[in-house]
Amino acid sequence: xxxxxxxxxxxxxxxxxxxxxxxxxxEYTGLSPEQAHGSGWQVTVHPDDLPAVAKKWLExxxxxxxxxxxxxxxxxxxxxxxxxxxxAPVRDEQGSIVAWxxxxxxxxxxxxxxxxxxxxxxxxxxxxxxxxxxxxxxxANRTSLEYLGLTLEQIAGTDAxxxxxxxxxxxxxxxxxxxxxxxxxxFSLEWRARRHDGQYRWYLVQYNPLRDEQGRVLRWYASGMxxxxxxxxxxxxxxxxxxxxxxxDFLPEHVVVLDKxxxxxxxxxxxxxxxxxxxxEMKGGGDAARIKRDVHPDDLDRVHSERAxxxxxxxxxxMEKRLLNKNGQFRWFLFRYRPVFDRDGSVVRxxxxxxxxxxxxxxxxxxxxxxxxxxEDIVRASxxxxxxxxxxxxxxxxxxxxxxxxADTTVLILGETGTGKELVARAIHKRSKRAxxxxxxxxxxxxxxxxxxxxxxxxxxxxFTGAVQRRIGRFEAAEGGTIFLDEVGELPPETQVSLLRVxxxxxxxxxxxxRAIPVDVRVLAASNRDLxxxxxxxxxxxxxxxxxxxxxxxxxxxxxxxxxIRLLVEYLVRRYAQLAGKRIKQxxxxxxxxxxxxxxxxxxxxxxxxxxxxxxxxxGDVFSxxxxxxxxxxxxxxxGVGDWEKxxxxxxxxxxxxxxxxxxGAATMLGIPRQTLESRIRALRINKHQFKSF
Numbered sequence: 001x002x003x004x005x006x007x008x009x010x011x012x013x014x015x016x017x018x019x020x021x022x023x024x025x026x027e028y029t030g031l032s033p034e035q036a037h038g039s040g041w042q043v044t045v046h047p048d049d050l051p052a053v054a055k056k057w058l059e060x061x062x063x064x065x066x067x068x069x070x071x072x073x074x075x076x077x078x079x080x081x082x083x084x085x086x087x088a089p090v091r092d093e094q095g096s097i098v099a100w101x102x103x104x105x106x107x108x109x110x111x112x113x114x115x116x117x118x119x120x121x122x123x124x125x126x127x128x129x130x131x132x133x134x135x136x137x138x139x140a141n142r143t144s145l146e147y148l149g150l151t152l153e154q155i156a157g158t159d160a161x162x163x164x165x166x167x168x169x170x171x172x173x174x175x176x177x178x179x180x181x182x183x184x185x186x187f188s189l190e191w192r193a194r195r196h197d198g199q200y201r202w203y204l205v206q207y208n209p210l211r212d213e214q215g216r217v218l219r220w221y222a223s224g225m226x227x228x229x230x231x232x233x234x235x236x237x238x239x240x241x242x243x244x245x246x247x248x249d250f251l252p253e254h255v256v257v258l259d260k261x262x263x264x265x266x267x268x269x270x271x272x273x274x275x276x277x278x279x280x281e282m283k284g285g286g287d288a289a290r291i292k293r294d295v296h297p298d299d300l301d302r303v304h305s306e307r308a309x310x311x312x313x314x315x316x317x318x319m320e321k322r323l324l325n326k327n328g329q330f331r332w333f334l335f336r337y338r339p340v341f342d343r344d345g346s347v348v349r350x351x352x353x354x355x356x357x358x359x360x361x362x363x364x365x366x367x368x369x370x371x372x373x374x375x376e377d378i379v380r381a382s383x384x385x386x387x388x389x390x391x392x393x394x395x396x397x398x399x400x401x402x403x404x405x406x407a408d409t410t411v412l413i414l415g416e417t418g419t420g421k422e423l424v425a426r427a428i429h430k431r432s433k434r435a436x437x438x439x440x441x442x443x444x445x446x447x448x449x450x451x452x453x454x455x456x457x458x459x460x461x462x463x464f465t466g467a468v469q470r471r472i473g474r475f476e477a478a479e480g481g482t483i484f485l486d487e488v489g490e491l492p493p494e495t496q497v498s499l500l501r502v503x504x505x506x507x508x509x510x511x512x513x514x515r516a517i518p519v520d521v522r523v524l525a526a527s528n529r530d531l532x533x534x535x536x537x538x539x540x541x542x543x544x545x546x547x548x549x550x551x552x553x554x555x556x557x558x559x560x561x562x563x564x565i566r567l568l569v570e571y572l573v574r575r576y577a578q579l580a581g582k583r584i585k586q587x588x589x590x591x592x593x594x595x596x597x598x599x600x601x602x603x604x605x606x607x608x609x610x611x612x613x614x615x616x617x618x619x620g621d622v623f624s625x626x627x628x629x630x631x632x633x634x635x636x637x638x639x640g641v642g643d644w645e646k647x648x649x650x651x652x653x654x655x656x657x658x659x660x661x662x663x664x665g666a667a668t669m670l671g672i673p674r675q676t677l678e679s680r681i682r683a684l685r686i687n688k689h690q691f692k693s694f
Contacts, residue, residue: 005103008073008083010041012100016061025104030076046072046080053085060087064097073104081108129155131207131220135181138219149196166192166200184209184217190227201228241266254333254354260347262311263287271354276326296322296330298461298470314339314347320357332361365472366479387423388571389564393556397424404551405431410503412488412548413526415555418605418671421526422486424555429482434522437481440474445487446673453495454511463512475508478521488525488548489534496541503547523548558600558607565596565607572608573623576615584615588624598630602648605671609648612669613655646684649677650691658691 002009002022011020021036029036029044036044045053049071060067066088072080087102121128121141130139137156145152154163161170169191180187186208193203204227210219241257248255249269257266264283272279275294282290295303299321310317316338322330333354340349387398404411405428413421422441429439447455454463458473474483485491491499502508503523507516525548534540558565569587577584600606614625629651652666659665660674660681667677681688 002101008104008106010102010104012087012102014097014099016057016100018100028075029073044074046074048072057087061100064089070107081106082111083107127224129222129224131222133181133217133220135177135220144224147195148193164193166194168192180207181220193224201226202231203227254356256352256354258350258352260349262307262350264290265349274323274325294324296324298322310337311350320361323354331356331358333357387420387427388568389561390567391556391561391564393561394564397553397555400551400553401427402431404428404553406433408432408522410523410525410548410550412531412550412552413524413555414531414552415526415528416557416603417528418603419555419557420604421528421555422484424553425482425484425524425526428524429484429522432482432522434481438478439482439484440478441484441486442474443486443673443676445490446676449492452492453498456495457498457508458510460510460512463510467512470510473508473510475502475519475521476517480520482522482524485523485525487527487529489527489529489531489540493541496544500541500544500547503544558603562596565600566592568604568607569595569611572611573615576612577623580615582615582618583621584618584623585621586623588622591624594625594627594630606648608671609652609669613651616655645680646686649680649684649686653686653688653691656691658688660688 002011002020003024005022005024008025008028009022010018010025012018017038018041019037021031021033021041026032026036029041031040031044034040042050042054053069053071056067056069066086068084068086070082070084073083074080083104084107085102085104087100089097090099090101092098118130118139118141121130121139122143124141125143127144127147128141129137129144132138137152137160140152140155145155148155148164150163154160157163161174165173173189173191176189180189186206188204188206190202190204192200194200203224205222205224207220207222209217210221212218245257245266245268248257248266251268252270254271254274255268256264256271259265264287267275267279267282272282275282284290291303291307292300303319303321306317306319310319316336318334318336320332320334322332324330334357335352335354337350337352339347340351342348387394401424411425411428413424415421425441426439429435442456444452454467454471454473456473456475458471458476459467461467461470485499498508502519502521506520507518509516531540531545531549535542535545558568569592573584573587595607595610602609610625610629613629614623617626618624649666649670652669656664656666656669660667660677662668665674667674670677
């Protein structure tokens with residue numbers, strides 16, 4: 001088999017002696033098998049290479065591991081060519097070496113190419129050193145030798161590191177270079193090299209590997225560059241930066257220094273004290289990780305986009321964001337970024353100063369919340385702006401209202417639907433010391449059960465499906481003011497527990513958060529249900545009932561204060577005539593008799609709807625109503641609540657031509673939320689589309 005190989009090959013015994021050479025080996029050397037047997041082959045090795053070959057062969061045989069060595073072998077004509085000699089052991093099943101096999105590959109042409117390469121390298125005015133795969137110096141170009149003032153033998157010698165490197169760099173470089181060479185990929189190192197005049201100067205050396213067809217490293221080429229002047233400039237810059245850092249540490253404002261890419265270089269003492277981190281901890285994990293850790297989650301996407309856009313334009317810019325402090329709280333800051341340019345106009349640094357604007361943002365939020373509350377007040381305004389009437393039952397309510405308004409006591413307003421419970425709540429708020437703060441109304445019956453907790457207490461981003469951003473709840477929007485919980489008896493049990501916590505501890509948690517938020521809000525609640533019976537039936541918490549029922553006010557039904565009907569009719573006719581742009585000078589006497597005689601199961605809200613509808617249909621200056629409307633309402637009452645409600649809704653839809661929402665919609669006419677009206681239309685199977693052609 002060895003004879004058929006197209007290279008010089010041989011076999012050796014376990015002790016290292018060689019007992020067979022193939023015919024190509026014999027043809028090349030001109031030795032017979034008898035001459036080559038044992039150690040006779042050594043005569044083919046160049047005398048200068050034989051000691052190294054013999055030593056290497058002994059090392060390979062002793063270690064039992066494959067090995068290789070370069071040597072010049074004599075040809076039959078007496079000339080020498082360079083060969084790469086490789087040997088590998090063959091073992092039996094017990095792991096014992098039974099034979100050695102080796103090959104000698106002609107690399108003369110490659111060596112000649114390397115010599116040509118050396119001549120080229122000598123012509124390059126940059127220092128270049130060639131290393132073997134283990135990092136031992138093989139050659140160095142003329143520039144290297146002249147710069148160091150050493151011979152090749154000195155550079156390749158065992159004391160080369162001591163001759164070349166600064167004593168403080170020797171051990172560190174030895175370790176770093178060994179690790180880098182083992183990885184087999186390009187790398188670079190900086191060190192202080194001793195020049196021929198004995199002066200140490202900083203040097204940057206870049207290492208690149210030369211590989212064979214199998215990817216094995218054959219050589220390393222190390223090219224060097226004197227960077228002493230650059231290092232001195234960098235040291236000067238570092239010194240100036242250190243002085244600058246000491247200066248900004250004394251500033252009471254938060255200051256950070258960034259490189260041209262926006263990576264954190266320094267933060268002053270004020271910023272570090274605020275965050276509770278050291279500078280190294282702030283840098284830890286990189287710029288993106290720092291921003292994700294320190295910036296409020298709701299601000300992250302905006303901060304990333306605004307920051308990237310600002311840094312790319314190389315002009316001053318600003319942004320607002322919330323930063324986490326060492327106490328786990330977020331505060332708003334205004335960041336102002338300013339670029340620093342070099343002589344060529346390129347950005348080399350960014351300075352960013354941050355001003356605490358938490359109080360300003362809170363003031364803005366309060367104004368915004370109050371504006372939202374004002375808009376909701378306008379949209380959800382009650383059926384009339386003033387409490388109209390002089391009857392004794394109503395005067396008792398007004399007396400109670402005046403007594404409790406100045407206190408912060410929780411008030412429970414009871415009464416039938418349409419009696420004006422919200423109007424009483426607004427009057428209490430207007431006469432309280434919170435009158436200049438928000439009045440927030442929540443209809444607990446109009447909000448789906450799954451959303452009522454979020455509506456009242458808010459939620460964090462991602463708290464549930466659809467929660468794409470943080471949202472403040474009604475309690476948070478009412479901070480410092482009053483919240484009116486209409487139809488409080490409709491709250492689900494779990495929300496009742498949360499409301500009880502607000503009343504007892506004056507704090508709540510947003511959905512998806514475990515951080516308690518303190519709240520200063522006066523609670524007014526209303527219900528048309530008998531909450532005492534609901535407690536007995538287990539549908540309303542007893543402890544919550546007692547917390548709400550501290551000061552109950554019962555609003556009388558309209559039939560209990562019939563003497564107020566005339567005043568209410570006059571007031572409402574005047575109001576709706578003004579809104580409709582009509583001049584009504586007189587109310588028909590028969591109309592007043594009919595309205596006073598009716599028992600008004602829908603209370604003031606029903607009276608309001610009848611008056612508004614009649615004003616719309618009145619053409620002259622005398623107000624009157626169709627007696628059939630009251631009869632139909634009375635018949636609906638006798639025939640059942642469902643029929644009466646259905647006819648009432650259909651009448652409102654007819655009057656508004658099928659419009660549900662808006663200031664002139666059926667929901668406004670009936671005095672109920674749009675969602676509630678839509679729900680009742682579906683429940684009563686009313687075709688709202690048939691009224692659009694009226």
